[in-house]
Amino acid sequence: MSGGTFMGMPAFPQAAKAALADTRLRANLTHATHTIRTKRATAVAELDDWNDLREAGKQIKDHTLAHLDTYLLQLEAAVTTAGGTVHWATDADDANRIITDLVHATGHTEVVKVKSMATQEIGLNHALEQAGITAVETDLAELIVQLDDDLPSHILVPAIHKNRAQIRDIFTHHMHHWGRPAPDNLTDTPADLAEAARLHLREKFLRAKVAISGANFMIAETGTIVVLESEGNGRMCLTLPDTLITLAGIEKILPTWQDLEVFLQTLPRSSTAERMNPYTTTWTGTTPHDGPQNFHLVLLDNGRTNTLADPTGRQALRCIRCSACLNVCPVYERTGGHTYGSPYPGPIGAILTPQLHGTTTPLHASLPYASTLCGACYDVCPVAINIPDILIHLRERITDQPRSHPLESAVMKAAAWMLDHPGAYALAGQGATATRRLHPTELPLPGPAKAWSNSRDLPALPQQPFRTWWKKRPAGQGPHTPPAGEDTQR
Template sequence: MSGTYLGMPAFPEAAAKSTQDTQLRGNLRHATHTIRAKRAVAVAELADWPQLRAAGAAVKDRTLRHLDHYLEQLETAVTAAGGVVHWAADAAEANRIVTDLVRATGETEVVKVKSMATQEIGLNEALAEAGIHAYETDLAELIVQLGDDLPSHILVPAIHKNRSEIRDIFTERMGDWGRAAPAGLSDEPADLADAARLHLREKFLRAKVAISGANFMVAETGTLVVLESEGNGRMCLTLPETLISVVGIEKTIPTWQDLEIYLQTLPRSSTAERMNPYTSTWTGTTEGDGPQTFHLVLLDNGRTDTLADTVGRQALRCIRCSACLNVCPVYERAGGHAYGSAYPGPIGAILTPQLRGTASALDASLPYASTLCGACYEVCPVAIDIPEVLVHLRERVVEGGAVTLRGTRAVIKPAKGHAAERAAMRAARWTLDHPATLRAGQRLAARTRRLHPARLPGPGRAWSATRELPAVPAESFRDWWQRTRGEGKNT
């Protein structure tokens, strides 16, 4: 993933700092509560939402099981329509392919449609090293780029900024990247949007090369689909002479009929709209209409390894709606930067450790960035059981074991710092396998409950520092049942 995120601290350390920022927490609370309330209304309009959710999950699962077939079908269709398909095994290869393609045009500037995949691989940084300037055209991405910042939300990358902070960024930095902000710019949303529109218009009209991602790729026709709300995507996808799309291989769906499902669920679950204002589709090239050269870069970068995990692969269903972020109590308080990844929030907590592995302290900490409350699963439009995958990845972090790395089966060692947790889980497993020992322990705990400390000592101190220890009952359920409903009692 992006070099920009390298060297970032583990989630607990980053979250401990970000949760102290009252301005950040206020911005996040206001934004996430507003978005999720609107989403709930939009979803409630569809009586068949549960059926659409199940259908979306089923199509994704079927596609992932036969992904090799559909990718070959996609390549054939794109090529037949005049496009050129490139395969990138990792971020370095994808960045090299895109850089070489831009260099071949002789251009040193590109405009970009908002793309999680290009953030994941650090494409902007790679292009900058090659002397190529990449200009983000999504309003929120523009704010982040002008502010030398990192995105903190999948749908609204600048969600951590309020409008006064945005006004200051535009006033101070917009002139360094092109047309300066108007004098006396206010922080009214309409004025900020107008300043961005004027700034970007000259880039749209001048650009010869555009770079995009895609929400979906239809295998049967080789069609790519982008959903957006501002119109900047439509400008990037139609005006330049060359279009380069970098897309994760999991974005493939078999047919147009399958697309119908997601065109109903994605807008409502992300922007709370019945349909996105701009839904752009393109199939290869057409003489005299739109870009005359089209390149599709199919990105793996850990996705095949993720696919090999029968529990974790469901993360590849994700359609990037960000609904899970907007209901997550951890994300709302910690913010997106604490996740150290292009993918923040609950989906990032399960996707990033699978794409990058769990070797670093940051990646090993992400499966623990959750309360396991299950709210993320309830709102996911493709029914990703995020809590199940979180627990699965926690087991991998603590116990190690067999995984797939770069297409090869390997055995990883347990992450450092989990020896106490590992010992506790093994002791619990042994105790639960021996009912007599379990009952003796329960009775001892009940008889000594008045002596129990309010906080755990040693390794348990961090857990109980933010939680109240549950009170031990006077007797266990087993003893209560035996006393009240046991043999010889009138039941």
């Protein structure tokens, strides 16, 4: 009941091949991503200063990252003054240990959770289970994933890969293992499914003593934590229990309360395509007689400082987890989220996961290639993360790694030598055109290049190399009039 794990997932190409063969998955994803895409465009078009908001969001985040140590200390002081306790975690194990100890100290063995990417990232539910603590996911999609012992496949909607009929079956078959069973004769209309989740979780909310959440934003100047949500499960977790533990990446800071005016405009529209999400809760430390009386904030590094150290890759830390880039990505739409082998799927996952965890495993090294570089993700990003640029940057890093992609390295080395030796290059060109009738018109290549060449054809070679044509062209003929037949070659 701990949920699945991304550990040991195959590299992206293998996982994608399996996912592509799942026609129901593709239908579910196409339906969902196309629905949200159109709505997002409409919501964004309502604001004629969208580009200014996007630029301001980018600048505020860059500024914060450039002074992150100062803002972290400011945040720590403000939270502490307001009655909270701040903890620092270098990595996943550190964070899991801190949170497990905090829960143990309360004497309780059940916690309710608000959807949190950071807790997914560190595998918190598994760590809690090992320590004898049951973590109950309360976001509808997270509940679906947890009941089905599945993995999340989308940042905003972790069960996006399931359609309503599948969700009905999961509720019917699994809810009674965790508490109140699904109503008899449950239909698959979304309203009935939402009602079933309400009834199932109600008793857990009302008796909850400990809650664990993530954070969308942390305000350095005031120590205020901000959580955006839709269902009210967040409000339940953030309001009813005695103890609240919030885990947040160190990059979630904004300098001032005023900065929210940018992100509260861009995040809901980019995420759920709403002018505003139904509920946003903000709190600062503890408030006597209102909400949890014990508040712990755990600040998580877990590879973020490695990312911060890379001037090109650093911009990935601007991410506000809206998931717009997933919804427009042609690769994500076809492969789904599980293929990315991390809680962060899609284009942002392809640049975040290898930076947080390194590029030494075949899976992580394959992620920067899980893209067509079409740039749709950059266009929709509300903080203007240039995802294609970072993908190329990471590909360079992987190509430079020893023992990585040996064939590609060999080909690149040969090409480098050839381009350094103009005589050899000219000779090779003449040789290629002289033997053009012998060339195959179709790939595949044999061996390891087969995967790349399967989906590509060989371009037809012209009758003569460009250099030969240039030398031989009649005097007075301009450079823009190649001989007949040559302009059709590609």
